Amino acid sequence: MADKLRVGVIFGGQSGEHEVSLVSAQGIMKAMDKEKYEIIPIGITKEGRWLTSGEPMKLLQAGEQRSRGAEEQGLVPVDRRELVPGTRETGFPKVDVVFPVLHGPYGEDGTVQGLLELADIPYVGAGVLGSALGMDKIAMKAIFISHGLPVVEHLALKRRDWERDPEATMELIEKELGYPCFIKPANLGSSVGISKVRQRGGLAPALHLAARYDRRMLAERAVNAREIECSVLGNDEPIASLPGEIVPCREFYDYIAKYIDDRSELIVPAALPPEVTRRVQELSIAAFLAVDCAGMARVDFLLDKDTGELYIGELNTIPGFTPISMYPKLWEASGISYSELIDRLIELALERHADKSRSETSYSPEQSDQ
């Protein structure tokens, strides 16, 4: 009993993708080998309260909405293993490793990863930098460009500029990109706040919508594309799965096509010429390394139906992880089962923590390295 690894699985979170996270976490906890692991479920309500005792999954599924008390909205002194505000009475359970299964802001963006770094707890997936870059579509594209990786023509926009001079913002988009184009908030996921715009009349509502979710926004040329996805696994020497294809049942792969209308198709593996498969895999690994990712990522591509050009759309550091999600399905098609994948991700978390622990954290000039 005592030698089981204690794995904290964190789910829920303050994000529009809260519900998706619950489904992913249930899949993961169900598939984890109970002989090897003791599972410590940790739920975060939509208001940011951490639930560590009782049955956090049931509480969140029942819509646990208790908000944080005013006294908890600040920094609380905690012991090294007692991580989190709001858990003082019960104490934060001791864990050997954490599997954050949080999608979107306040979870996939480096915030929870930063907390785990400070607590010196190994965790699955990308670190602070990789998570933040993976969440921010503007910064991610800038890094990809600096590594010579192909991305679609786009413009970075500020909410402040749009609100101050809407005409100038719209003219800039028309001049640089034209129609159709996509307007997106820089930091989000699950297609929340994203619109496809076909003519001038659609531009202001699209910018208005994106501006509700972020201070920074993005306009992108719309590609007439096949949507190809590839799973990556590893730390410094990652491997890529066979690619898959998404065929959205709507105009584009919006929130409804992702989660509500079940007619979108996931084709595993994608029917692609071998050289395109190879290129997708190479670019996936290059994208993973470019943002200093770790553990896992799903890299999404747009394959232009008209020109055959391949663009990296985005990289997701905590991809959907239900048993029918693309990330684990692609590994299954590539020879790694769902439960093996979880084992491997936990090993990678421990390896990365051990590797990081080798770095010195103090310096004295007398013992310097000459």
Ligand SMILES: Nc1ncnc2c1ncn2[C@@H]1O[C@H](COP(=O)(O)OP(=O)(O)O)[C@@H](O)[C@H]1O
């Ligand atoms: N430049 C583009 N050209 C064509 N389709 C796009 C483009 N950008 C986004 N899309 C469509 O919108 C969906 C969501 O966009 P994406 O950038 O992946 O945001 P999210 O992080 O919310 O998934 C994509 O899966 C695709 O269907």
Ligand SMILES: [Mg+2]
């Ligand atoms: Mg996407």
